[in-house]
Amino acid sequence: xxxxxxxxxxxxxxxxxxxxxxxxxxxxxxxxxxxxxxxxxxxxxxxxxxxxxxxxxxxxxxxxxxxxxxxxxxxxxxxxxxxxxxxxxxxxxxxxxxxxxxxxxxxxxxxxxxxxxxxxxxxxxxxxxxxxxxxxxxxxxxxxxxxxxxxxxxxxxxxxxxxxxxxxxxxxxxxxxxxxxxxxxxxxxxxxxxxxxxxxxxxxxxxxxxxxxxxxxxxxxxxxxxxxxxxxxxxxxxxxxxxxxxxxxxxxxxxxxxxxxxxxxxxxxxxxxxxxxxxxxxxxxxxxxxxxxxxxxxxxxxxxxxxxxxxxxxxxxxxxxxxxxxxxxxxxxxxxxxxxxxxxxxxxxxxxxxxxxxxxxxxxxxxxxxxxxxxxxxxxxxxxxxxxxxxxxxxxxxxxxxxxxxxxxxxxxxxxxxxxxxxxxxxxxxxxxxxxxxxxxxxxxxxxxxxxxxxxxxxxxxxxxxxxxxxxxxxxxxxxxxxxxxxxxxxxxxxxxxxxxxxxxxxxxxxxxxxxxxxxxxxxxxxxxxxxxxxxxxxxxxxxxxxxxxxxxxxxxxx
Numbered sequence: 001x002x003x004x005x006x007x008x009x010x011x012x013x014x015x016x017x018x019x020x021x022x023x024x025x026x027x028x029x030x031x032x033x034x035x036x037x038x039x040x041x042x043x044x045x046x047x048x049x050x051x052x053x054x055x056x057x058x059x060x061x062x063x064x065x066x067x068x069x070x071x072x073x074x075x076x077x078x079x080x081x082x083x084x085x086x087x088x089x090x091x092x093x094x095x096x097x098x099x100x101x102x103x104x105x106x107x108x109x110x111x112x113x114x115x116x117x118x119x120x121x122x123x124x125x126x127x128x129x130x131x132x133x134x135x136x137x138x139x140x141x142x143x144x145x146x147x148x149x150x151x152x153x154x155x156x157x158x159x160x161x162x163x164x165x166x167x168x169x170x171x172x173x174x175x176x177x178x179x180x181x182x183x184x185x186x187x188x189x190x191x192x193x194x195x196x197x198x199x200x201x202x203x204x205x206x207x208x209x210x211x212x213x214x215x216x217x218x219x220x221x222x223x224x225x226x227x228x229x230x231x232x233x234x235x236x237x238x239x240x241x242x243x244x245x246x247x248x249x250x251x252x253x254x255x256x257x258x259x260x261x262x263x264x265x266x267x268x269x270x271x272x273x274x275x276x277x278x279x280x281x282x283x284x285x286x287x288x289x290x291x292x293x294x295x296x297x298x299x300x301x302x303x304x305x306x307x308x309x310x311x312x313x314x315x316x317x318x319x320x321x322x323x324x325x326x327x328x329x330x331x332x333x334x335x336x337x338x339x340x341x342x343x344x345x346x347x348x349x350x351x352x353x354x355x356x357x358x359x360x361x362x363x364x365x366x367x368x369x370x371x372x373x374x375x376x377x378x379x380x381x382x383x384x385x386x387x388x389x390x391x392x393x394x395x396x397x398x399x400x401x402x403x404x405x406x407x408x409x410x411x412x413x414x415x416x417x418x419x420x421x422x423x424x425x426x427x428x429x430x431x432x433x434x435x436x437x438x439x440x441x442x443x444x445x446x447x448x449x450x451x452x453x454x455x456x457x458x459x460x461x462x463x464x465x466x467x468x469x470x471x472x473x474x475x476x477x478x479x480x481x482x483x484x485x486x487x488x489x490x491x492x493x494x495x496x497x498x499x500x501x502x503x504x505x506x507x508x509x510x511x512x513x514x515x516x517x518x519x520x521x522x523x524x525x526x527x528x529x530x531x532x533x534x535x536x537x538x539x540x541x542x543x544x545x546x547x548x549x550x551x552x553x554x555x556x557x558x559x
Contacts, residue, residue, distance in 0.1 A: 092494070119302075120133040144557060182450060185477050206385045213392075231392055283518055292348040294349075438464070445486055447463045489509065511556075
């Protein structure tokens with residue numbers, strides 16, 4: 001098939017599936033501190049949403065025709081911030097339409113040949129049987145422009161965040177107390193805390209601790225600050241496909257670099273899959289049982305299985321056997337030996353790598369909860385342990401943003417300053433002043449529950465309605481949510497490719513930096529940045545999950 005336009009050839013310029021649309025976009029306004037006084041709203045940049053100044057970046061709009069006026073690539077380069085000394089930059093609007101269609105066609109072929117694929121949700125067995133119902137993963141045709149200095153900052157703080165997660169995880173009292181009110185109103189968090197409490201009661205020590213994290217950021221347009229959205233500590237997705245899409249972009253830039261007027265070296269290679277695989281393998285070595293295996297905990301139907309299989313493939317090439325089990329299967333087949341060894345289906349388990357277990361839907365019955373408790377009781381290395389899992393909750397993120405809290409876990413003042421620079425505004429709903437402000441100006445906030453996986457956050461007028469409803473219901477329900485300052489990144493024109501069709505639209509991007517951390521008692525074996533994930537979504541969409549259908553995979557073009 002073609003690209004959603006013809007049976008075998010690249011689509012034509014008149015193809016309705018390869019259209020150009022420019023929706024109205026949001027303002028780029030936001031507060032900049034983690035615990036700001038209420039008068040931050042008086043600042044001039046907190047005004048009503050306005051049209052974003054995209055014309056300064058990539059193209060100009062003719063006000064009468066409402067269509068893009070194309071510039072040549074070299075002219076656009078001269079107008080980018082930084083002047084003529086800046087690196088070559090991608091100018092999508094100088095591209096010939098036939099060239100774009102040829103790149104789309106080549107990109108789809110490349111994706112099919114190199115495993116940039118997911119299961120097709122329209123094919124029944126695509127989430128259970130490998131090779132059945134595959135379709136290319138949604139991707140941006142070309143990488144997104146991103147400032148190199150901000151990229152370096154995100155990479156620099158990754159090991160600090162890794163260390164922070166480990167230290168917070170060891171403070172069971174802090175986790176329990178911080179989440180105590182959330183426990184009363186959030187059944188899922190309550191069950192997780194119950195397991196954590198049981199581990200504390202028996203003084204269960206995780207001497208070997210493995211974390212595969214991802215810290216997600218957006219670059220705020222108004223302040224030019226790189227602000228953290230969240231820190232993920234369980235089931236950090238797309239190290240596999242994120243690595244592949246980076247190679248797709250590097251391939252396109254190599255083949256079409258002369259036409260694009262850009263430098264392939266501006267797109268950094270992405271070794272997330274290899275780094276995560278190596279961290280898992282090193283954890284297996286530390287467990288010191290050559291007969292044990294690594295177990296991936298998966299959902300019963302997983303259309304994103306190929307992202308996971310990239311890690312499995314890397315491991316099987318050099319290291320031990322890896323098995324995949326659902327939580328229901330672990331409940332049925334699992335048992336713990338007197339020495340603490342976890343056996344599942346007769347296999348001794350060295351490392352448990354969770355790619356499920358992060359959402360209430362992963363626990364449809366008591367069987368799944370029994371499996372989670374069984375795994376926590378065992379001597380297997382958990383990635384993550386229950387304490388690492390809880391450290392990644394939104395409430396803990398908000399608690400860490402409070403004054404003088406980071407100082408409890410990190411000694412180095414420079415490291416603390418670097419982390420704080422990345423923190424967006426985060427507030428408890430117990431702060432009456434900030435709640436009043438959010439009701440008055442809901443477009444400046446995001447309301448977040450204690451959930452992972454995309455599609456859970458509350459935006460816009462829904463923030464006001466939710467806050468007013470909570471006021472009526474009583475204060476206890478407040479603990480189920482936090483308020484976060486809404487980040488307004490720059491939007492730019494992007495080619496989005498999904499289901500074989502190319503669509504040009506305004507889009508915004510979110511940068512995720514992977515981090516790997518492995519510790520055995522007092523010895524830190526791994527603490528490093530481990531690749532990256534770039535996700536791009538149309539600017540009219542609030543949510544940003546690729547697997548949830550809101551975004552596409554992307555990579556970076558550093559300037």
